[in-house]
Structures are given as C-alpha cells and as structure tokens.
Amino acid sequence: MDHSIPLESFLDPCYNVILTRDCNGINCGTMFVRNSTWSFMFVTEVYMHNGDGIRDGPGDWPVHWGWYPEQAVVWKLSEQDRIRNKLKIVPQRVFNSYAGQVCDPGGTYREGDFMVHFAGPAGKSLFNEFWTKHRGGAANRSDPG
Numbered sequence: 001m002d003h004s005i006p007l008e009s010f011l012d013p014c015y016n017v018i019l020t021r022d023c024n025g026i027n028c029g030t031m032f033v034r035n036s037t038w039s040f041m042f043v044t045e046v047y048m049h050n051g052d053g054i055r056d057g058p059g060d061w062p063v064h065w066g067w068y069p070e071q072a073v074v075w076k077l078s079e080q081d082r083i084r085n086k087l088k089i090v091p092q093r094v095f096n097s098y099a100g101q102v103c104d105p106g107g108t109y110r111e112g113d114f115m116v117h118f119a120g121p122a123g124k125s126l127f128n129e130f131w132t133k134h135r136g137g138a139a140n141r142s143d144p145g
Helices: 037-048 069-077 123-140
Strands: 017-022 025-033 087-091
Touching (some): 025 037, 025 069
Parallel strands (some): 017 087
Antiparallel strands (some): 017 025
C-alpha cells in the first residue's frame, strides 16, 4: 500500500461523495463524503430509504434485495439529477482495490495501490493471507512516521 498518496489527491471540489465501481456496480465499502449540508441530507436520505420509499425510522432492511442495502439505495438515488450531480464514481483501483475476491481482475490490488479493501465474507481470511505474505517486507521497512 502506498501511504505517501495524500487523501486530498482523491477529492474533487465539484462533488460531495466519491465512490468506486466494481463488477457489481457502485461500491460503498470505501468512499469519501464531504462534510456539508448536502452530504448530511444525502446520508440521512440513504439511511431512511427502505427500497420502496422513505421509512419513518430505523428498521430491518428488506431481505429480498440482492445487493447490500446501501449499494442499492445509492444506485437508486444516483438516478436522480439532484443526487447524481454530486456523486463522482471512479474506477475501483483508484482507492478501493480488492484482495483477490473480485469478479473483475482489473480491481485486484497491486503493489503501489493506495489501499486494499478486504470486502465481504471472505475478507478476514484474505486479510490473514495478505498479512502473512506482506508482513516480512513491512517488518523490514523503516517507517519514518
């Protein structure tokens, strides 16, 4: 992972939310959200959405959704201009590389990527494999910070 890449290099003043896209569509596992009134409204609307409309308060997510709820909601809301115009969707490897559990090899972590995302149910075992493989190099590296 390349810790020398500043977080600011991913930000864009024209957008309030920056997400990546993987082979399943929009991925909300890693994203940037600007601290703004618009972003607060967006996060509130995502939280309150139940798949069919706006819900009155906290509750269970519908079990019939094929995607994780936040992905489905963001996808639905991104169809609205007022939302879509504030969302920026970038390729997965920009800041959300996966550790081997991808359906698109273009999203797989490569040395020098900003970070690696251990997503989904296989994430823990993939982390353990990754750590075992890379810790020797990390342990031998001097860390100036």
